[in-house]
Amino acid sequence: MATYIEFVSNPIFPLIITPLFLLCFYIYSQQHKYGKKMKQYHPVGGTKFNQLINYRRLHDYNTDLATKYKTYRVFNPFRGEIYTSDPTVVEYILKTNFENYGKGMYTHNVLKDLLGNGIFTVDGDEWKEQRKVSSHEFSNKVLRDFSGVVFTKTAIKVGNIFSKAANSNQTVDITDLFMKATTDSIFKVAFGIDVDNISGSNEEGARFSRAFDDANELVLRRFFDISWKIQKLLNIGTEAELRKNIKVIDDFVYKLIETKIEKMHNAIDDCSLKKEDILSRFLQMNNIDPKYIRDIIVNFVLAGKDPIATSLYWFIYMLCKHPQVQDKVAKEIQEATNMNMEELEITNVADFAARVSEQALHKMKYLHATLTETIRLYPALSLDPKICFSDDVLPDGCNVKKGDVVVYLPYAMGRMKFIWGDDALEFKPERWLDHNGCFHPENPFKFTAFQAGPRTCLGRDFAYRQMKIFSSILLGCFAFKLTDENKIPMYRTMINLQIDGPLHISVSKRYGAANKAEGSKGKDMM
Numbered sequence: 001m002a003t004y005i006e007f008v009s010n011p012i013f014p015l016i017i018t019p020l021f022l023l024c025f026y027i028y029s030q031q032h033k034y035g036k037k038m039k040q041y042h043p044v045g046g047t048k049f050n051q052l053i054n055y056r057r058l059h060d061y062n063t064d065l066a067t068k069y070k071t072y073r074v075f076n077p078f079r080g081e082i083y084t085s086d087p088t089v090v091e092y093i094l095k096t097n098f099e100n101y102g103k104g105m106y107t108h109n110v111l112k113d114l115l116g117n118g119i120f121t122v123d124g125d126e127w128k129e130q131r132k133v134s135s136h137e138f139s140n141k142v143l144r145d146f147s148g149v150v151f152t153k154t155a156i157k158v159g160n161i162f163s164k165a166a167n168s169n170q171t172v173d174i175t176d177l178f179m180k181a182t183t184d185s186i187f188k189v190a191f192g193i194d195v196d197n198i199s200g201s202n203e204e205g206a207r208f209s210r211a212f213d214d215a216n217e218l219v220l221r222r223f224f225d226i227s228w229k230i231q232k233l234l235n236i237g238t239e240a241e242l243r244k245n246i247k248v249i250d251d252f253v254y255k256l257i258e259t260k261i262e263k264m265h266n267a268i269d270d271c272s273l274k275k276e277d278i279l280s281r282f283l284q285m286n287n288i289d290p291k292y293i294r295d296i297i298v299n300f301v302l303a304g305k306d307p308i309a310t311s312l313y314w315f316i317y318m319l320c321k322h323p324q325v326q327d328k329v330a331k332e333i334q335e336a337t338n339m340n341m342e343e344l345e346i347t348n349v350a351d352f353a354a355r356v357s358e359q360a361l362h363k364m365k366y367l368h369a370t371l372t373e374t375i376r377l378y379p380a381l382s383l384d385p386k387i388c389f390s391d392d393v394l395p396d397g398c399n400v401k402k403g404d405v406v407v408y409l410p411y412a413m414g415r416m417k418f419i420w421g422d423d424a425l426e427f428k429p430e431r432w433l434d435h436n437g438c439f440h441p442e443n444p445f446k447f448t449a450f451q452a453g454p455r456t457c458l459g460r461d462f463a464y465r466q467m468k469i470f471s472s473i474l475l476g477c478f479a480f481k482l483t484d485e486n487k488i489p490m491y492r493t494m495i496n497l498q499i500d501g502p503l504h505i506s507v508s509k510r511y512g513a514a515n516k517a518e519g520s521k522g523k524d525m526m
Contacts, residue, residue, distance in 0.1 A: 039399045042082055045072035051224045058224070058493045059382045059411040066412040071396060078226065079106070080404035083383075085413045088395045091445035093386055093406055095453035101406060103127075104387025110222045113246055114215050116291065118299030130296070131458065133282075138458050143278065144465075147189045151466045152353050154185045155473040157198050159349035162478050166507045171483045173502040174316055178309040183209050185466065186304035191279040191297065193256060204252065211248035212301065217494035218242040223385065253294050257283075306496035307380035308463050312470060313503060314378040315371055317489060318427050319475075320482045320505060325429060326475070329367050330510055333476040336363040353473045361468050365439045367475075369432035371467050372439075372447075376420075377427065379449035380496045382411035410448045411497070419446055479510045 045065040051074060054061035065072055066085040074081040084090060093101040102123040111121045119130040158181050165172045180197035183205070187193045195205035218238050222228040231239035260279055278300065282293060319326035337355035385407045392400045400406060417424045420431070434440050444452035450460045457463075483504040492500045 040397055042071050042073045042396075042398045043069050044075055045069055045083070047075040048077075048081075048224060048226055050074075055221070055224060055493055056490075059409075059491065059497070062383065062409050063412040063415050066409060066416060070418070071394070071398065076226070080401055082398075082400060082404060082406045083409060084406065085409050085416050085419070086396065087413075087419065087443065087445045089406075090408045090413075090448060090452070092395050093408070094445065094451065094455065097392065098454050100389050100392055101386040102389065104389065106387055106403075106405065107385055111219055113242065114219045114249070115299055115302065116295030118295040120299050120302065134458050138462055143189070147185075147462065148358075148465070148469065150185055150188045151469040152356070152473070154181050154188075154198070155470045156350050156353050157181070157184075158470070159353070159473055159477055161198070162474065162507045163349060163509075166478065166509050169506075171504040171506050173504050174313045175309075175499045175501070175503045178313045179209065179213075179305070179498075181470075182305045182309040182312075182466075183301075185308075186301060189278070190300045190304060191256060191260065193260070207248060208252040209305075211245040211252075212298075213306075213494070213498065215242055215245040215249060216302070216306070216496065217492055218245070220493065220495050249298065250294065253297050254290065256297070257290055257293055302495065303457075303459055304463075306498065308466055310380050310496055310498050311371065311375055311378070311463075312467060313499060314497075315374040315467070315471065316480055316505065317482070317499075317503060318374050318377075319370070320480055322427055323481075325370060325427070326479065329370055329471075330475045330479070332364055332366045333472045336360040337472075337476060339476075349473065349477055352477050356469060356472050356476070361465070361472065364468060364472060365433065365437055366429060367468060367471060368439050368464070369429040371464065371471065372432050373427060373429045375449045376414040376447060378497055379410040379414060381449065381451075382497050383407050383409050384448075384451065408448060413446070413448055475510070477510055479508050480505045481508075482506075 045068065046061075051058060051061065062083060065083070070086040071082060071084040071089055074083060103121055104123070108121045115121045117126060119127060119134065122130070158177060161177065162172060164170075177198070183197050184195055187195045187205075195208075196202050197205050197209060200206070218241055221238055225231075225238070228239060231237040232243075235243065257279075261283060264280060264283060279293070279297065282288065282296060319329065337352070337360050339355075385405050388400045388402060388404045388406055390402050394400060413419060415424055423431075432439055432442075441447070444450070444456065450457040483506055487503070489503055490500045492498045
């Protein structure tokens with residue numbers, strides 16, 4: 001990777017690449033100038049070269065362009081690319097003309113080394129089959145009950161770490177901790193495996209997580225680096241790094257499959273082993289190819305680990321930046337869990353977690369709104385490309401050609417004033433509540449964090465439930481502050497919107513719904 005970066009950073013590089021882009025752009029513009037006068041095309045906002053230069057701040061670069069143009073083109077010498085923040089266009093490609101926009105071979109080829117033929121890379125019958133099976137699993141009451149127990153146990157482990165930090169006045173890196181916690185949860189719920197990343201005792205699991213995160217970043221780069229196929233052929237630069245990471249992932253996953261099959265064969269009479277986790281039920285199907293199972297596992301990890309962890313630590317970050325909102329969320333949690341004013345001390349995380357029932361979670365409307373407001377501004381999936389399968393005209397009257405990439409931008413859309421009003425950049429959970437304080441959802445083509453139409457995220461309710469269990473237990477017991485109040489976290493440009501580097505917070509105990517934690521003293525929470 002170092003050699004590739006040095007090449008791109010060389011002063012000669014722009015001198016070589018710029019004339020090539022200018023020539024291609026001239027040819028491109030002439031094609032649309034002559035012989036096609038009746039067709040209308042979106043304005044050109046930039047080039048692939050501009051995107052590569054701005055890669056570390058790609059989502060903000062796209063937001064800057066979306067502020068000028070609701071929908072715009074990015075010049076690529078090899079294919080047309082359209083980027084949109086217009087809800088009417090999003091609805092058209094995700095619902096109205098759904099059959100004409102999908103992953104396509106282009107997206108499949110970019111992602112297949114990591115995600116294989118999983119649900120996030122396929123169309124047609126393959127996609128329908130996997131979605132049908134996955135839909136059944138997410139609606140299964142056994143899985144719902146099992147996952148609730150797993151989420152609660154994991155949140156208690158995290159709470160005990162916070163308790164120790166509060167007692168010793170130590171800071172905690174929540175990016176690392178939350179990623180370990182959601183990894184543990186998804187592996188237990190989906191695959192019935194205890195990787196125990198939180199304790200740090202499983203180096204193999206930690207190595208898998210690092211490789212998965214790095215592969216996630218490197219695969220997304222393929223959409224913006226037109227030289228990736230050459231690098232892959234020569235096994236150099238980012239593609240050499242990607243190959244190493246995927247080997248680590250494959251070694252771990254195939255070993256997991258073998259271990260699971262062996263356990264199932266050795267526990268024929270153990271019904272719970274075969275019914276609780278998702279992998280066990282997949283393995284009971286006849287003639288299952290290990291590669292097919294491998295792809296399912298990796299896609300489930302992508303869906304269940306990163307989005308929830310990233311949403312949770314952006315959520316805590318926003319609460320630290322808005323302490324009045326943090327206090328309001330905490331008060332609602334304590335009231336929903338029936339803490340009365342005499343119970344000013346919470347002495348045990350597990351005891352408080354026992355109060356977080358389904359009924360209590362249902363009462364937490366402001367918490368739900370605050371999580372949703374966080375996701376509006378920091379969606380886990382910040383951009384989503386679709387391929388146009390045949391020539392088309394979008395609702396704004398502009399043409400799209402067969403093979404063009406049409407990308408909608410949840411990150412940019414969350415910041416558009418024409419969608420959310422003049423306060424679009426403000427963190428305002430109240431925008432999600434009606435006059436009675438009840439949560440009201442927005443149009444899914446306006447709030448696109450969970451996709452919309454036939455490909456709406458199957459795990460949306462599953463994700464909200466995990467986030468609410470985690471946050472209600474942690475905010476019911478603790479108050480959080482940024483160690484560095486002036487820190488503005490940057491993101492890694494990858495499939496999911498991870499914070500780049502650690503985010504350290506200081507933790508203190510929270511005592512009673514009406515009291516602020518900073519000024520209180522109480523018992524150890526062990």
